[in-house]
Amino acid sequence: MTEHTDVVELLKAQHTRIRTLLDEVTATKGDERRQRFQELVRLLAVHETAEEEVVHPFARRNIDGGELVVKDRVEEEEHAKRALSDLDGTDPESPEFLDLFAALRQDVLAHADAEERHEFAYLQQIADRGKLANLARAVRAAEAIAPTRPHPGTDTALKNVAVTPVATVIDRTRDAVRKAMR
Known part of the structure; x- marks a missing residue:
């Protein structure tokens, strides 16, 4: 993936990659499907963790009505x-997998579209290039140490990271994000 210096460009590029992977999972079989999945x-885990740690807090503080904008995005996430959790342990070759995957696909696409129309559009309106670049650095730092799987019921990065075996990741995430935001 190309290095993006603007947080909105970075996250939209990830959305593009997510959309491509959704298509590839549906179009492939066997080991290739497993790998793409x-x-x-x-990607979903690190993307959402970084948004929860960096983007959503910034939006809450700086967007007019930001709490509501973020609340809606968190509900979509x-x-x-939950759709991803339903897939956990399902054989990617089973007919049930594709049915459950269709629900995940719908949820992920709706969320990405809403995020781009609402939260990202507002970010571009309120933040200058320097702030957007700082947020991109913070997102990359958070992604570098994010959990490898999203966890239902963990609507904040702290909860998401806390369910992983290594509790020190929480402190490292915060330190990396704060350093990147300077």
Whole structure:
């Protein structure tokens, strides 16, 4: 993926990759489907964790009505996490997998579209290039140490990271994000 210096460009590029992976999971079979699905799960986990740690807090503080904008995005993320959880342990070759995957796909696409229309559009209106660049650095720092799977019921990065075995990741995430935001 190309290095993006603007947080909106970075996250939209990830959305493009997520959309491509959604198509590839549907179009492939066997080991290739498993690999694409694992890649999708990992990307969704790091993407959402970084948004929860960096983008949503900034939006809450700086967007007029930001609390409501973020609340709606978090609810959408929760739907996708539940759909992904329903897929956990399902054989990618089973007919049930594709049915459950269709629900995940719908949730993820709706969330990405809403995020781009609402939260990202507002970010571009209120933040200058320097702030957008700082947020991109913070997102990359958070992604570098994010969990590898999203966890339903973890509507904040702290909760998401806390369910992983290594509790020190929480402190490292915060330190990396704060350093990147300077």
